[in-house]
């Protein structure tokens with residue numbers, strides 16, 4: 001687990017006077033799951049937005065597969081293999097599961113030139129169909145593929161979102177609270193899907209997640225953010241044993257943290 005995936009160095013993002021991400025340096029290699037955790041408002045989503053190019057950092061750099069992409073547009077990063085899911089579910093309710101998942105692949109093919117869409121060759125269409133079938137199967141959604149997404153449960157919708165980003169064929173994924181709203185059984189399954197993806201494809205994943213139990217089980221390495229700054233990094237066992245990390249969390253989350261160690 002050493003090939004360069006996603007890396008930030010001194011990454012700093014400001015909203016007016018607020019420093020939401022403050023000189024964050026982290027490395028998330030290929031072929032493994034790295035977690036970015038921290039209390040509400042710590043700056044996790046903002047960090048993702050800087051990594052994908054939705055927000056221009058005030059300072060620092062973002063590297064993807066060893067190349068500096070700090071000033072690259074979001075679609076360029078996506079075409080190079082960077083995919084993401086959003087904290088709030090972003091699906092098309094009136095489309096079927098399969099149609100939603102297919103969009104993950106088609107958006108990548110179309111890139112910044114939607115006309116490519118119309119001009120696509122038969123080979124491309126077959127590649128889309130294969131990627132969609134594989135993503136549906138990995139996500140246990142085969143039996144739901146014809147259902148309208150609006151009729152699904154939150155847990156199922158989260159899986160559709162995951163399947164869509166899997167179908168995109170990205171080499172590196174940023175997942176922002178992908179399991180929020182899932183029950184414990186669904187969360188367990190979700191973890192297995194992510195681990196399977198890493199094992200089979202060597203995908204690199206940077207995971208933001210409030211379910212500490214899940215994070216601790218599947219992450220090789222964790223970064224802990226608080227008020228925009230990294231306050232700790234280490235393995236799950238090291239994070240669970242850290243008084244600094246425990247102090248940053250309150251109540252039930254702190255208990256979960258201790259329990260996970």
Ligand SMILES: Nc1ncnc2c1ncn2[C@@H]1O[C@H](COP(=O)(O)OP(=O)(O)OP(=O)(O)O)[C@@H](O)[C@H]1O
Pocket residue numbers: 015018020038039040041042043044045046047087
């Ligand atoms: N568009 C924005 N404009 C101004 N301030 C923002 C904006 N987005 C986020 N913030 C602020 O930046 C800080 C970091 O927010 P961010 O959403 O990155 O945190 P987070 O760690 O993802 O939190 P959560 O766990 O609740 O999702 C917070 O203080 C938040 O209020």
Ligand SMILES: [Mg+2]
Pocket residue numbers: 044045046087
């Ligand atoms: Mg967030």
